[in-house]
Amino acid sequence: MGRAEVRKAQQRGARRAPSGRAKGAKGSGGTGKRTGIRRFFTWKKILGTFFALALLGMGVLVGLYFYVDEPDPNKQALQQSNVYKYADGTIMATKGKVNREILPIDKIPMDVQEAFIAIENKSFRSDGGVDFKGLARGLWNTATGRGKAGGSTITQQYVKNYYLTQEQTPTRKLKELVISLKVDQRMKKPEILAGYLNTSYFGRGAYGIQAAAQAYYGVDAEKLTLEQGAYLATLVQAPSQYDWSTASDDTKKRIKIRYDATLVNMVDMKKLDETKRQGMKFAEPMQPQPPAGMDGQKGYLVQAAEAELNAQGVEKKLIDAGGWTFTLNIDPKKQEALETAVQEELESKLDRKDTKERPQDQSVQAGATSVDPKTGHIVAMYGGTGLKDHWSSNALRKDYQPGSTFKPIVLASALENASKTQDGKPITPNALYDGTSKRPVVGSDIPFAPQNQENRNFGDPMMTVQDATNSSVNSVYAQMIVDVEPPNVKKTALQIGMKDREGWPADKPAMALGTMSANTVEMAAVYATLDNHGKKVTPTIIKKAEHKDREVEPAQPVGTQAISRRTADTVTKVLTGVVNDDGASGNKVRSSAYEAAGKTGTTENNFSGWFAGYTPELVTVVAIFGEEPGTAKQVTLTGTAGLGRLGGSSFPATIWKAYTTAALKGGNAGKFQLSEADMGAVQTPSRSASPSATPSQSSSPPAATNSPTQSPTTSPTPTATKTGPTPSGTTSPTATATKTNGPKPPDPPVLGEHPGN
Known part of the structure; x- marks a missing residue:
């Protein structure tokens, strides 16, 4: 017997029932029949159940396809203002005009379009609005503890932004799937992509790629470079977290990884030459600019209020969509006293203009929080000299030791x-x-x-x-x-x-x-x-x-x-x-x-x-x-x-x-x-x-x-x-x-x- 035959014989032996469990062997009952729970759970029954459920799911989806109509655009797209009041009810600030300008797809550079497709949905131009393979992979990752369910296509994200809400419920997800299939049948791919780019939220109060281009690079969208577009494509997944100006060192590393992945995917899609990719450099965005009416400490107080609401589970996008009335615990008299104390005891003693004789004065940042211990209310807070000088609040910063x-x-x-x-x-x-x-x-x-x-x-x-x-x-x-x-x-x-x-x-x-x-x-x-x-x-x-x-x-x-x-x-x-x-x-x-x-x-x-x-x-x-x-x-x-x-x-x-x-x-x-x-x-x-x-x-x-x-x-x-x-x-x-x-x-x-x- 040759080696091949030996191996086959060994394999046949390995597939036989183990000793003592063969038909008629001692301990098997001598019948060879499955007993107990094994009679109910066989591979044939498991596979049959799986395919039956899959067919049922497909049937439900088909039924929903004919039952669910495309709704009108959601009201969230019509952004309102947020009103912020002091503890005594007087208005401190108003924030939120619609920061969006709708652009046709031909006003957005082609390589920037491809950057979004590369990182968000590589199969966009060929899928039917829903990537069932990607959806199954995302569900499997969630079930096995490998991460959250993913698989949303650009079409699905556009549908969620334009027609639905951001809530994470099975009902909303089913509607999203059905409407995405219908939208893909009705609209051309360039129209869907334009809708996605015009409705996505990019942080800094910017809705749509035109507002994002202005907020992060101070240019119109049609003048974005590929490097800039690749960053915006990276940013859209987590706008608040991935804002370069406020990101921690660890987060900046994650931003760079996702940015590089965008460009590598473009090379794989034959939309970018590898030699050109290797010569590209990350385009750091400019510092944020404060919106009107957010001068002095107002901008920092708004930041703190929104961060607190966000920590309670309200998404930043829902906050920026407007329609909120915030009453803060800030006591206007104590707030004024804190601002005066910083000005008189610190700022008046600094020379922030003399960079030669007093270089260290340029580096000083101050932050403070004052609390009523009986109620837990923050009655005054100092975040810095102003959002225009220092975007993030010094009262909230977590990068220094106490x-x-x-x-x-x-x-x-x-x-x-x-x-x-x-x-x-x-x-x-x-x-x-x-x-x-x-x-x-x-x-x-x-x-x-x-x-x-x-x-x-x-x-x-x-x-x-x-x-x-x-x-x-x-x-x-x-x-x-x-x-x-x-x-x-x-x-x-x-x-x-x-x-x-x-x-x-x-x-x-x-x-x-x-x-x-x-x-x-x-x-x-x-x-x-x-x-x-x-x-x-x-x-x-x-x-x-x-x-x-x-x-x-x-x-x-x-x-x-x-x-x-x-x-x-x-x-x-x-x-x-x-x-x-x-x-x-x-x-x-x-x-x-x-x-x-x-x-x-x-x-x-x-x-x-x-x-x-x-x-x-x-x-x-x-x-x-x-x-x-x-x-x-x-x-x-x-x-x-x-x-x-x-x-x-x-x-x-x-x-x-x-x-x-x-x-x-x-x-x-x-x-x-x-x-x-x-x-x-x-x-x-x-x-x-x-x-x-x-x-x-x-x-x-x-x-x-x-x-x-x-x-x-x-x-x-x-x-x-x-x-x-x-x-x-x-x-x-x-x-x-x-x-x-x-x-x-x-x-x-x-x-x-x-x-x-």
């Missing part, structure tokens, strides 16, 4: 989890930690030895958590997060208002220094939750969103208990020390006009500075960012306004104080009710071999040569016996170790804190 404004979350998590130090003592505001700069953390699989500001040591070497918070000591909080465990801290952060994002270093002790990304709204949520005695606050800018064709349930800004009242009130009491204690990093905002708590924050390389503070009535987070003009590149703030290094205790703190003083003027400046705050027992330094009490002497200079953090305008750092006013008229916890101060280097001037502080 620095040491994150440290109170570490403390809250320690209290909530009843965590202990390395020597087994409870972590409380009176707990002791080693304040030596560059001290390696103990108990972490990931090495970390952060430097305090100017490499200064704090304590002798031990200090209380209260004092470490006042001076924002990195080495203390780096060890504390190890003691609490970083995943527990992240859990607490998400519970009280932060958002989970890609790149969050959930297992690293560096998280204690605020190395994740966040925006001012998120940090306002965190501090409002603390202010609200631990009840979850989700800041909202929309009071009401009304539309005659749909209903939107208002968001519930105040939720259930996120952390215990004892934890929240204890953290608040500690943060009053940051404001009230002499020499503390937030001392600059202290005032007899109100009782306040807060925390400063400065990020690595001095890219941003933050101040998050609150009174019983008002929570406000102010941040400044260093951003290279015309790009999203982060740059240092050092040198701004002709000064040195800037931190949270500089411009953010002064803006916060000016705004809060004005916003509360004439109001009832209440007192914190902190009856459940628990500062813990005063601890005595342990001189055992305990890791938390033993500094790494080889990694930092002696304590006698350094001094604690302070701004040039603050009082000298207190000794261990200092006291300071706290809520309810009590004193701050007494430190058990003496701080030894050394001379402060005069150059460069320090106006904030070290990275992470």
Whole structure:
């Protein structure tokens, strides 16, 4: 027997019933008949059922074809205006005139037409309006978890835009299929393509390719280059997400991938020469231009309102279609107070025209969010100098780190989890930690030895958590997060208002220094939750969103208990020390006009500075960012306004104080009710071999040569016996170790804190 015959014999044997299951074999019952459920599910029955269902579906489709008529164009195509009101009912702005100009197909360059066909529907010129193979593939991908159902042709998208709505329901999808078949029979392909290009939404309020060409490149559609057209074809799938001016670095990579796919498909379709494709460069669109009436902060407030409604599940396209009346939670008096504070405390001190002597002044961006902690309403917001100068709101941006404004979350998590130090003592505001700069953390699989500001040591070497918070000591909080465990801290952060994002270093002790990304709204949520005695606050800018064709349930800004009242009130009491204690990093905002708590924050390389503070009535987070003009590149703030290094205790703190003083003027400046705050027992330094009490002497200079953090305008750092006013008229916890101060280097001037502080 040859090899071929051997293989055939083996294959025949492999197809036989396994041993013990052949006809008449033991255990088979000796009958060879299928038993149980196998009698009902055979391949013949399964295939028969499948084809029967397929025939039934075809029958239903045929019936619908004769039953469903082409409807009139939908009213959504007739765009209306949106009206935006302040909380008191006065009109803030009106937005939305029809931004559409219908073009005949011969006014759109042929290679631009082909770009849309290449990425959206390669079979457009030959299909019958519906690509059943693509539709089946999309449904299969959805069923197998490989992505959402796709397969919509250009004809289907035109039908959806022109005749139907954007709702995702089986009924609407069936109508779309049937009407697409009819439209394809009635209309020529160039007419369908023109209809698709004239009705598609491209973002920036632009409906149709003519409006898109003007919005993104400042030209008429007939003058679009292939590179520009390829970007618009890329954009149409996700207009808000794929707008180059606001896209993150990761999203820009996805835009480039889809852009390249458009051109590669054109080569495959013989509509573009490969050599020409290789020489083409991506055409970056211009920055968005604000619509009329969106000057000052109005445009940013509209952005925030629409983003919030979008997050509630209302598509951006439906919002831009108009017909909405938005009543915002913005208090016009507080809004004016915030704008004035930024102008007087920051903008008036910058020289944005002198690019030679004051180059850093061109890079400064400011953002702020102010919230009523009892209602969760955003009562004021600052997004930047105006949409014409900076399109995206600085209050909403998520590309900067919050620095040491994150440290109170570490403390809250320690209290909530009843965590202990390395020597087994409870972590409380009176707990002791080693304040030596560059001290390696103990108990972490990931090495970390952060430097305090100017490499200064704090304590002798031990200090209380209260004092470490006042001076924002990195080495203390780096060890504390190890003691609490970083995943527990992240859990607490998400519970009280932060958002989970890609790149969050959930297992690293560096998280204690605020190395994740966040925006001012998120940090306002965190501090409002603390202010609200631990009840979850989700800041909202929309009071009401009304539309005659749909209903939107208002968001519930105040939720259930996120952390215990004892934890929240204890953290608040500690943060009053940051404001009230002499020499503390937030001392600059202290005032007899109100009782306040807060925390400063400065990020690595001095890219941003933050101040998050609150009174019983008002929570406000102010941040400044260093951003290279015309790009999203982060740059240092050092040198701004002709000064040195800037931190949270500089411009953010002064803006916060000016705004809060004005916003509360004439109001009832209440007192914190902190009856459940628990500062813990005063601890005595342990001189055992305990890791938390033993500094790494080889990694930092002696304590006698350094001094604690302070701004040039603050009082000298207190000794261990200092006291300071706290809520309810009590004193701050007494430190058990003496701080030894050394001379402060005069150059460069320090106006904030070290990275992470």
